[in-house]
Amino acid sequence: MFDFVGHGKKFLLISGVFLLISILALFAFGLKLGIDFKGGSILQVAYPKERPANAEIVSQLNSLDLGEINVQSTGTSSVILRFSEVSEDVHQQILDNLGNVQQERYESVGPIIGREASRKAKYAIILSLIAIVLYVTWAFRKLSRVLKKGESWRYGIGATIALAHDVLILLGFFAILGYFKGVEINVYFVTAILTVLGYSVNDTIVIYDRIRENFLLHRSKDMIGTINLSLNETITRSLNTSLTTIFVLLTIYLFGGVAIQNFILAMMVGIITGTWSSIAIASQFLLFKRK
Amino acid sequence: MNRNKVWTTFVLIIVFTLLALLVDIPQLPNWVPGYQWFSKHKVHLGLDLQGGTQLIYRTDTSDIPAGQKVSAVDGARDVIERRVNIFGVNESIIQTARLENEWNLIIELPGIEDVHSAVNMIGETPILEFKEQAPPHELSQSEKDAIAEYNQQAQERAQDILEKTLALDADFSLLAQEYSEDPGSKSAGGDLGWFSKGMMIPEFEKVVFEDLIVGQITSELLNTDIGYHIIKKTDEKIDEETGEITEVMASHILIITQSEEMIRQNGKWQYTGLTGKQLKSALVTFDPQTGEAEVSLEFNKEGAKLFGEITGRNINKPVAIFLDNYPLSIPVVREKIISGQAVISGSFKLDEAKELARRLSAGALPVPIQLIGQQNIGPSLGKISVDKSVIAGLLGFLLVTIFMIGFYKWRGVLAIMALSIYALIVLALYKLIPVTLTLAGVAGFIISLGMAVDANILIFERIKDERRLGKPLPVAIDDGFRHAWTAIRDGNITTLIVCFILYQFGSGLVRGFGLTLGIGVLLSMLTAIIVTRTFLRITTK
Numbered sequence: 001m002f003d004f005v006g007h008g009k010k011f012l013l014i015s016g017v018f019l020l021i022s023i024l025a026l027f028a029f030g031l032k033l034g035i036d037f038k039g040g041s042i043l044q045v046a047y048p049k050e051r052p053a054n055a056e057i058v059s060q061l062n063s064l065d066l067g068e069i070n071v072q073s074t075g076t077s078s079v080i081l082r083f084s085e086v087s088e089d090v091h092q093q094i095l096d097n098l099g100n101v102q103q104e105r106y107e108s109v110g111p112i113i114g115r116e117a118s119r120k121a122k123y124a125i126i127l128s129l130i131a132i133v134l135y136v137t138w139a140f141r142k143l144s145r146v147l148k149k150g151e152s153w154r155y156g157i158g159a160t161i162a163l164a165h166d167v168l169i170l171l172g173f174f175a176i177l178g179y180f181k182g183v184e185i186n187v188y189f190v191t192a193i194l195t196v197l198g199y200s201v202n203d204t205i206v207i208y209d210r211i212r213e214n215f216l217l218h219r220s221k222d223m224i225g226t227i228n229l230s231l232n233e234t235i236t237r238s239l240n241t242s243l244t245t246i247f248v249l250l251t252i253y254l255f256g257g258v259a260i261q262n263f264i265l266a267m268m269v270g271i272i273t274g275t276w277s278s279i280a281i282a283s284q285f286l287l288f289k290r291k
Numbered sequence: 292m293n294r295n296k297v298w299t300t301f302v303l304i305i306v307f308t309l310l311a312l313l314v315d316i317p318q319l320p321n322w323v324p325g326y327q328w329f330s331k332h333k334v335h336l337g338l339d340l341q342g343g344t345q346l347i348y349r350t351d352t353s354d355i356p357a358g359q360k361v362s363a364v365d366g367a368r369d370v371i372e373r374r375v376n377i378f379g380v381n382e383s384i385i386q387t388a389r390l391e392n393e394w395n396l397i398i399e400l401p402g403i404e405d406v407h408s409a410v411n412m413i414g415e416t417p418i419l420e421f422k423e424q425a426p427p428h429e430l431s432q433s434e435k436d437a438i439a440e441y442n443q444q445a446q447e448r449a450q451d452i453l454e455k456t457l458a459l460d461a462d463f464s465l466l467a468q469e470y471s472e473d474p475g476s477k478s479a480g481g482d483l484g485w486f487s488k489g490m491m492i493p494e495f496e497k498v499v500f501e502d503l504i505v506g507q508i509t510s511e512l513l514n515t516d517i518g519y520h521i522i523k524k525t526d527e528k529i530d531e532e533t534g535e536i537t538e539v540m541a542s543h544i545l546i547i548t549q550s551e552e553m554i555r556q557n558g559k560w561q562y563t564g565l566t567g568k569q570l571k572s573a574l575v576t577f578d579p580q581t582g583e584a585e586v587s588l589e590f591n592k593e594g595a596k597l598f599g600e601i602t603g604r605n606i607n608k609p610v611a612i613f614l615d616n617y618p619l620s621i622p623v624v625r626e627k628i629i630s631g632q633a634v635i636s637g638s639f640k641l642d643e644a645k646e647l648a649r650r651l652s653a654g655a656l657p658v659p660i661q662l663i664g665q666q667n668i669g670p671s672l673g674k675i676s677v678d679k680s681v682i683a684g685l686l687g688f689l690l691v692t693i694f695m696i697g698f699y700k701w702r703g704v705l706a707i708m709a710l711s712i713y714a715l716i717v718l719a720l721y722k723l724i725p726v727t728l729t730l731a732g733v734a735g736f737i738i739s740l741g742m743a744v745d746a747n748i749l750i751f752e753r754i755k756d757e758r759r760l761g762k763p764l765p766v767a768i769d770d771g772f773r774h775a776w777t778a779i780r781d782g783n784i785t786t787l788i789v790c791f792i793l794y795q796f797g798s799g800l801v802r803g804f805g806l807t808l809g810i811g812v813l814l815s816m817l818t819a820i821i822v823t824r825t826f827l828r829i830t831t832k
Contacts, residue, residue: 132785135785139781194792198785198786199786202785205781205782209778237748240698243694244694244741245738248687251686252684254683255683259730
């Protein structure tokens with residue numbers, strides 16, 4: 001039997017280092033918001049033969065006064081242009097100026113929609129966290145009867161701290177990706193965060209469920225022993241589930257097309273941290289201020 | 292549970308699976324009974340998968356009273372829907388979405404590549420509103436000051452002109468043409484024609500009938516409610532019996548002043564509820580007197596009733612017809628009109644009248660709209676995404692199969708069978724509900740597949756545990772299920788909570804993800820506890 005609780009301090013240290021890096025990255029780089037949140041335009045066009053140099057594309061658009069234009073190559077002969085939000089007429093002029101190109105994708109988001117999207121995203125994440133604390137506390141209410149009053153809140157809060165850990169690391173990871181690789185945060189990313197919340201709490205609950213069962217079964221007052229036993233009993237399941245999900249995600253990441261690659265990457269990171277945090281944070285929190 | 296029940300469940304599972312399979316297969320051969328019904332259901336692909344255009348319009352409802360905003364926005368949606376249908380876009384979706392105190396219209400046009408023509412097609416829709424005068428409001432001090440200042444300047448201007456008219460070589464009619472602000476007489480050199488007593492403002496009348504002699508110009512400005520007048524009496528008719536002046540001919544130069552009453556009334560047009568929404572048809576007609584082209588409007592029943600009420604309460608008052616936010620025509624109501632017909636006479640050229648009637652006939656919007664966002668995805672990009680997701684999904688499934696069979700042996704085979712049944716039923720549901728599949732939705736489905744695997748793994752791990760305790764296999768299976776159930780339930784319910792929140796708060800894309808994941812999670816619970824369990828029971832004696 002592996003002594004999870006004995007190694008608890010080491011686990012916390014590892015999580016602490018990752019958290020620190022994430023928080024520093026968030027403060028230093030910030031998240032690179034995509035047009036979904038800040039408004040703007042994305043235009044993807046395909047050239048019939050070879051695509052011209054980026055500088056040449058920018059100079060073709062100079063006369064339109066688009067502000068900063070970001071040009072990025074994609075596929076064999078396509079480019080993605082990012083610029084400020086423009087009217088439909090300007091959009092048509094851009095296509096005219098670019099010459100013989102085929103528009104593959106165009107998105108233009110006004111600042112109002114962007115503001116609304118980020119408001120909704122925050123709302124959804126916070127509401128999910130609250131709902132999860134409440135549900136977990138309710139689901140583990142029996143423990144309050146066996147142990148002492150208010151015990152089930154410990155589970156609700158423990159699950160939420162683990163979730164906050166996952167979300168922070170995910171945000172930090174994308175802050176770093178945004179800074180070095182220009183990866184932007186879009187609505188998909190928020191969806192990924194919310195899914196990770198669901199997944200991670202699922203993982204935590206499976207472990208908590210076993211701890212609850214072992215408590216009720218043995219009526220044991222040996223906290224550390226019960227938690228260790230439960231973690232050992234559930235570790236195979238935790239790893240197997242994470243692995244199968246990561247298999248599926250990895251295939252989508254490799255073969256599923258560029259459009260959702262970052263979304264899938266966010267999920268993979270979240271599932272790894274979710275599995276980790278259930279063991280390293282959520283379970284250890286049950287012993288917090290009790291040893 | 293006895294063996295009979297287990298077999299009954301097994302048969303039911305097979306029946307459901309076959310039904311799902313029939314729905315899933317895109318085109319069934321003719322000999323399958325009910326093949327038409329089964330093949331009728333198609334997978335609905337979102338814009339990102341099949342290509343197309345999404346347009347987001349903001350509606351401007353600032354003029355509309357709080358209680359009527361929703362119905363005005365709904366009216367706009369109906370008009371655009373009609374318009375889009377005229378242009379033959381299949382499966383277009385038009386939704387309204389509330390955004391704090393504003394409403395947006397989200398228009399999805401699958402298969403429309405040419406955004407420009409789509410935008411034009413919708414942008415061409417005229418905005419038609421009938422407005423009445425707002426009740427007078429009290430003026431603020433600054434408004435009063437502004438009036439006083441304007442009138443002061445008007446007086447100075449008028450005084451200058453008066454001095455010019457009194458100059459020796461002055462031509463009154465030329466000055467009137469240049470300076471007068473009376474649109475009715477300005478071009479005629481200020482000439483008002485013949486008029487008798489009682490036709491003019493009393494102060495004006497007194498000056499021309501009593502003070503002035505023919506050919507004389509007022510030496511001082513005359514101030515009336517309308518403004519400052521400089522008057523020249525040009526002729527008179529005298530009753531020979533009484534010696535009284537019966538008719539006078541005069542010219543004037545008018546410099547308009549503002550009155551508080553005017554400012555209170557002017558420019559305040561308010562929403563009446565009568566808009567393009569209630570318009571039934573529009574035709575070009577001609578004014579029988581002048582022969583000018585006009586546009587005749589016919590309202591539907593609701594519009595006719597409203598129009599009757601509006602004209603009824605505005606007799607002798609103006610009602611403005613606003614087209615595209617511009618008061619096109621401001622006729623004064625003579626009588627209550629209950630026929631539900633109105634005429635826009637705006638001194639049109641025939642072409643203009645024809646064009647307007649055509650645009651109005653295709654539907655007129657009850658509120659102004661503004662394009663604030665758009666998304667366009669080429670069909671090739673969508674096709675690539677579909678192909679890639681299918682390949683990725685199959686590959687992922689293959690990997691899971693290998694893993695499950697490698698790790699759990701024969702039970703893994705059962706789990707994969709249960710998962711396949713799960714996938715078939717979910718896909719059938721997507722077609723039947725129908726769920727619009729987007730890339731995010733596909734991801735939601737694949738993740739729910741992962742959750743379904745998880746439920747199976749949980750169960751198998753528990754069965755192993757029970758076996759270790761020395762229980763015989765059938766008992767271990769039942770106990771394993773019972774013990775795994777609480778974890779599966781609690782884990783899935785929290786995911787369902789998240790799905791619900793995604794569905795409630797998300798935009799179209801996030802909604803689709805929440806829906807597919809939610810359906811997946813619910814069904815994965817069902818398949819794990821019914822299908823996997825039944826299979827395990829049947830294969831163990």
